[in-house]
Amino acid sequence: MNSKHTGYPSDPTMTYSHEFWDNYSLFLLKQNIKKSVVPWYVLRTQHYIAEFPDEHIRTHTPYHVEQFLTKSGRETKLSAWQFGQVVDAIRILFSLALKLSWASDFDWDYWRMSAKPLEASHATVARDYTNALEGLAALDGEERCDHTLYTRYQPAITEVVRAIRLKNYSIRTEQTYQGWVSRFFYFHKPDDVSGLTGRHVKQYLEYLALKRNVSISTQKQALNALAFLFNQVWQKPLDDLDEFIGAKRQRKLPVVLSREEVRRIFQQLKGTHHLMAGLLYGGGLRLMECVTLRVLDVDFDYNQLHIRNAKGGKDRVVPLPERFKDALKEQIAKVERLHQIDLRNGFGEVYLPESLSQKYQQAAKELRWQYVFPASAVGVDPRTGVIRRHHLHETSLQKIIRRAVKQAGITKHATSHTFRHSFATHLLESGYDIRTVQELLGHSDVSTTMIYTHVLNTPGISVRSPADMI
Missing domain, CATH: 1.10.150.130 (Tyrosine recombinase, N-terminal domain)
Structure with missing residues (x-):
């Protein structure tokens, strides 16, 4: 096995016998790991154990795993899928092989799925560096x-x-x-x-x-x-359209979850993704508004989240759910620890729009500008080549929510955006006026917000089903 493809130095000295690793390879096969990649899983596990030579593996805690994954996440030679393999190998070791109690609550999904790098066309970085003709x-x-x-x-x-x-x-x-x-x-x-x-x-x-x-x-x-x-x-009025044949118009109402369905989905989520879903629902955030939230956007004193430069270039303020306040404080504390480690290792820079980076030249390494939900691995900026810790890729949260919806037994076509629809509908059900909901959602026109009145059981007047009056 060629070590240059692992992203690590040459194989460490192992204190475990060959027989032990042969048996562990058989164990991995029983966990439905493909035979062709079993040697890589063994190697990932060996590198983890070698990182703590003076401590017995059964005495390890979540801190050991976070310490190792943080170090691995700074290894730019590791691609996202390789880093995910590292996480999965350690997960199997502690959750399935050793069956340590803390392993079932560890946030494996966040570490494994949030290492995906941003593409060159991603909305976060494309505007400042893109060649306007690229990809056409x-x-x-x-x-x-x-x-x-x-x-x-x-x-x-x-x-x-x-x-x-x-x-x-x-x-x-x-x-x-x-x-x-x-x-x-x-x-x-x-x-x-x-x-x-x-x-x-x-x-x-x-x-x-x-x-x-x-x-x-x-x-x-x-x-x-x-x-x-x-x-x-072209400053040339578009005329001569007359009555062109239009596509078939389908009047679609937004999918809305009941409060009980929201609770069931939350029960299937944990860790960072649970917190993110809580902010999507609790603040009516769009997916990218949540993913790109920065530390300075969180106001614990006023229980508010500041959503900046949202759709249409508008800023707005939304409520910070009280029930997620402590979890968000813990998340920001993790970000601060991670940021300090990154700074000590020569990293610590975050992406800033070009206008901001020119105005505040040292801001990119300040804690307040760091993403609240950072990627689990540093990555090379797809436009500039600078090594940065971006926010986690939004597809990570989308996949986790889709899985949670399925596990909760919900047959509705619910996505991450469904939480925003549910936020608006539940506020209207609770008696909040539509203008307030409009402001919280950031809609320019109240007619856009009016769509949610159509999914309420009481659209303006109390309507009781005739079947309930027999």
């Missing part, structure tokens, strides 16, 4: 373009991105709009994009509805992007 040639299927088309439309797409950034739209909107504009160009393949008119837009929208069978929301999203191209970028 990677459209799928029949929309894939050749290099000639890609080169031909570069100036027009760059113009779109520039206009979006001048208006300070979110990176998600930027990525969505440039995607639709690119597809629009590649669909018509004009020699000169300035010759495109409303008639071409109508043709493309009808193609989406009739050939691609997109939803009404997807067609509307494409229309918004193309309207931005014509009206804001």
Whole structure:
């Protein structure tokens, strides 16, 4: 086994016999570990044991595991899946082999799943460093373009991105709009994009509805992007649309969990992911608002969370649930300990938007700017190459919540965003006025918030089922 692929130095000296490790390999096979990776699990376990040569393995505590995983998380040669393998190997050792009591409560999921690095296109880092044209040639299927088309439309797409950034739209909107504009160009393949008119837009929208069978929301999203191209970028009013064939409109109400269902899901969660789900529901947070929360955004004195630069560029204040207050204090204390260790080892820097990093040049290493939910491993910034500890990847929380919903026996299509829907609905059920709920959700228009009145059992008047009146 070549040690250069492990991310560790050469194999440590073992005090356990070959017979012991042969038996342990058989034990791993019984735990459904693939035969091809059993040697790696053995090696991960050996490296862990060798880290504490003077202490018997049965005397280890969660502190030993955290100490080792923190050290492993600073090893940049370890990829995310390798780090996850390290966590899983230690989990099997303590939970299944030794069956130590504390192992069942240890937050293995957080350590294993939150090491995934951010992609170059991730919303956290894409805006400041992205090449506006990056990735536009990677459209799928029949929309894939050749290099000639890609080169031909570069100036027009760059113009779109520039206009979006001048208006300070979110990176998600930027990525969505440039995607639709690119597809629009590649669909018509004009020699000169300035010759495109409303008639071409109508043709493309009808193609989406009739050939691609997109939803009404997807067609509307494409229309918004193309309207931005014509009206804001080219300063050419979008006309000649007439009555184009629209996608089939489906009136969908948001999925809402009952209070009992929320409790059942929470019972399936623990540790960091339990706390995050609690903030999603307790504060009505969007997924990325929770994941990117920083230490300075938490106000324990006023029981508030400050959500900064949210959707639409708006800031807002939401309640900090009292029941999660102690857990959040413990989480921030963990962040502080981890940050001090990172600083001692030459790390400790966190991502800041370019405007902030220029204004506060030392802020990136200050505790208050650290993420409340950091990744379990440091990673190379996909844009700059700087080694940083980013926030955990949002897919970690999404996967854990999906699993918890299933384990709770809930058949509704509930996701991380369902907690936000439930937050709004339960507030309205409790008698809070819709304007208050609108402010807490950060909606610009109260009509957006009104959707939640449709899922209440009492939408304005008390309605009793006729079946209950027999």
